[in-house]
């Protein structure tokens with residue numbers, strides 16, 4: 416047990432309610448779980464699912480947070496691969512059953528009983544949290560906790576989407592949106608050896624995008640993104656990070672042969688695409704969701720190797736409401752991180 420029996424945590428008391436800063440008992444890990452002393456937890460747009468209760472299995476009160484970084488401070492009796500004192504992170508994928516059909520095929524992300532951190536169980540907006548052993552990623556020493564936190568969601572989502580695409584070094588890869596996901600996507604695409612195009616509205620983010628590793632910048636207010644991509648030879652991949660259907664629709668015409676638009680930001684409305692624009696180039700529009708704990712660890716290790724870091728603003732745990740509202744209003748450059 417920790418020094419005191421209680422901890423500070425931020426709870427959503429009921430669907431749609433504001434966050435409550437509470438004192439509650441420090442959780443005990445089950446036999447297959449570890450307890451983590453939380454050093455940092457990112458504030459993600461998907462925390463809205465906890466806050467608004469738009470998740471079928473959610474029970475309240477619930478502590479949000481699926482970008483958790485800290486140190487193991489207690490280990491359940493059945494856990495063999497982790498020890499107290501180790502630095503770990505927990506992302507969106509909060510564990511799987513090992514026995515369903517998807518798990519038997521090693522496809523843990525599609526587990527029928529997959530759990531989501533901060534939705535199915537309490538997440539990282541707290542001084543301590545517990546997580547299943549299979550949901551843990553080791554955090555390299557080179558990474559600060561606050562820098563590592565957003566890599567467990569925004570980072571893994573963009574890194575894993577790109578590395579599982581068919582794009583090869585030298586191919587044209589566009590990153591649409593220079594925000595929480597996009598500013599990491601540009602860095603990963605650059606580090607992976609692609610020719611990188613940043614797509615964003617206006618010129619405000621141009622210098623930032625080029626400094627992050629973009630080779631080209633397209634102001635999508637001034638020019639048509641699809642035409643610009645065709646000028647450059649056609650994109651192998653467009654990583655669509657902006658949660659906007661019109662934005663996704665506007666880049667389909669920019670795909671080269673076998674090109675793919677990969678949506679990682681989720682628009683509230685359906686995306687309409689002319690099949691003709693896909694048939695002509697054998698193109699596709701697809702989606703990608705984060706990854707498993709080992710994918711998280713790969714993301715962290717690659718980020719340490721190639722110096723990929725998020726731009727963050729840190730907040731005290733007690734200021735979670737403020738951090739969340741700024742995140743929703745896109746007033747944070749580019750990811751908000753709570754430090755308990």
Ligand SMILES: [Zn+2]
Nearest residue numbers: 459461568569
């Ligand atoms: Zn997230």
Ligand SMILES: [Zn+2]
Nearest residue numbers: 512515518526
């Ligand atoms: Zn399963």
